[in-house]
Amino acid sequence: MADDNVMSGPVFEIDSENFKILWPELQRTMRESTFIAIDAEMSGLGISGTFQRNAEDRYQTMKAAAQSRSLISLGMTCFSLVSQTDTSNEETPNTVFYKATSYNILMLCAESFMIDPSAVAFLTGHGFDFNKLFSCGLKYMKGNIAKSKQGDSFARKLFEELVRVRKPIVVHNGFCDLIFMYECLYASCPSKLSTFMADLSEIFPSGIYDTKVVAQFHERMNSSFLEYVAKTFHTKNAKAARTARPNIVIELTSGSTEDLLGPIITGEDTKSSIEICTQFMKRGYCDKNGPSGQGICDFSHNVTDIILFEETKKRKRSRQPVNEPSRRNKESKLDTECHIVDHHFTAQCHRAGIDSFLTGYSFAVFSVLHATELKSRQILGADQTLAFTSEIPNLSDSVKTELVNRLYLNGHHPLWVTKSHFSKSSPAHEENIVRIFLGS
Template sequence: MNILPIPKPLPSVPLYNDINKNNLFELQLIINHIIDSSSLISLDTEFTGLGRISDGIRAQNLEERYKALKNVVSKYALVAFGLSLFLKSNKSKEDPNCIQFHNHSFNFLMLSQHDYLQSSKSMKFLIENGFDFNTQALKGIPYIPGENKRLNDNNPLTEYNNVMRRIFNRILRRARKVPIVVHNGLMDLMFLYQSFFSPLPDKLDVFLADLAKMFPTGIYDTKYIADYVIRESSSFLSYLFRKEERMQLYNKDIKKSEYIKCFIKKRIQCMEQLKKEKVKLKRPLDTGKIYCEQYAAHGFCIFGKECTKTHDLDVILDEQMKEKQKPSKRKRRKDRKKMKQTDESNESSQINENEIVDSLIIFEDQDLQNQADIPENNTPVTSNNNSKILNTNQVIVKNFETYHSAYFDAFMTGYVFCCQCIESEEKILNSDHANKLYVIGKSIPLLIRTSPYTKNSEQCLKILETI
């Protein structure tokens, strides 16, 4: 079997801290301490609905689109908040090309105290990706979106709501010195603003001016960078992440380029251990391409779990690399025969030491058994077909089937951004690539800036004065 020129790293599920109402009070101080020491803050959210196109959420006029999205944010709810904190280390003298980061990731399970809508499509998506609504109802952190009013002291929800707002304010304080990173993050920022800061302004210009004031060091959107700066062929998050894992090992091997090594910090000791979950993946059809072309292009598939072709990003990347090396025209019969042989070869030699190598995402201070304990909720699930446990002295994990969850999306976003910073010919940091958000259906980004003719909202200025 041909050895690919770019190595395939060991898949790595990052450890994370599951924050719920049972441990929020206990962990708030250490969370704030880690925020204060971070070099990069990456954010992601999960919510109960995206709204309908007919309601104007894709309107060409951005002011009309903002009003439609504001209506969505007010009717639906944030259910998970992913926070991934990266601390950059000094370069080692032994390997000056290695850029090291230490990472802590947190998944805040949230429960809005306002009545809200739930989209059936969003519920299906969340459940398929491991979200447990029963756990949310029992352990979700109560919060009150909108105006930052202090509740009656006799109300038990008061302190939960106040603690989450204090953590968000801590992020805003740190954002004066370090960048904030999102991926296609307009809706994420709107939900965070509404949930933990203040009611969304009525006008888009005021909202953008508030964001510029809240995050003065800059907001970076990895989807915008992938599409408009680096010009990636696909720019959905999990594709970028898996591709960057390969590229970092390639850069390390050639010993001529800088590369990223990320050390995943152990879970905070008081965290609860959740059970594992295993989900079967159906075998792909042996006709045409063996992977789902829609998923390869956009990161989603209309058939979801019922799709008969694989969504495995390693398979997609392998096949795309092979396609580039082959003539553009090939006979279907010959393709089917080769794909059948490839499937048989994969089954017999799934763990080939010459093809699968260690990842540069490394787990620190955690024994093998704890590293293998991948929590049930909000965790990428694995395929039972054609997958064997990969065992190294670093970690025991299985290959990914799905990637979506707030903490993992936040981690991937931060990791991809670190890689983009060293791979792009243009300087990403301290450049005009900051404060540009990707907008679906638009050829230009949405600029986060303060207009000479726009004032910040009074509530924004009032809150920031207290931080």
């Protein structure tokens, strides 16, 4: 499967030219997975400067964007639990082993759609190939899959399988991604948010987890953009492994986790004085750099620098005497002996396949750091039928209840994906579910 023609680093590139060849293996990987992380790229959002007063307004704005624009790339990483050890294992105590397979799937809407110049600049600045999209993207038509003549299209076939396997879905700030996926690959979005939430809860009954909610509301991280979250969990996982606390090891189909996550912070590099961009540190973007991510900002946008800066501040505070007044140092100054440059890691982000891996990796580490007691599990042999699983291994029930079906909406509270007593599923969804599972 690891043909150089379909591999881009550790990610499988899927398009109309190789989908038929890769589909059986992709289908098997989805069915055998423990959970699936997804990320979407769109041709634009068209909401710059738009103010949304509440969740319903936000939904209506995103729905309008999905109707006029299109899904152009879907990233998907399937994480499968392989085995785990307890404290009696001297080499890898308290370690959970996962296998991860990442895909970047080009998708092309066969109808006319809008493209925002800012989206083009942003995506091309991070390596997206629009020529390849228009020449060999998986074509699809919007609309109800139960009525569409495009029901056998590759793109819809993929989404139907995602629904059929009933796996937990992991996203990062995924409200918009899910709206675009629904509109482009499933059915026209319902008129009301409550109906959309009811449909989602039934499309993905094993639960949706949002790592931006995890980072902001549970972990209380200083920032919650994906690159920062993944790198922070990467650092936490390394620290846990060094102290024999629960940690994970990822086996990739090709390459290593460092290819996607960058080097682990060790504090052993040469001394350097770095100026941190405070806007990028808080939000994950910088106005001076423009939409392409390449501009005139003179300060560091390196996430490793940011994490090192935060660690340095913590060490300084811990060494400060209790009765000594707190001294404010410059928020953007890093003077440390552990500067690591990982520009290659930074440049890879914002590509759907890689972002889906970063999302799933963050969630896998989080689930182990907040685990119940690790117990040995019997892994099914290759000759046995693999049953669909809906449980996140090890994640404690209390944390699971707090986070399942919560999508990031704003900094105040997450959006709950549920079917309330006052809402009904949409007719299109009910028709599609019957078609997907009964084939009628």
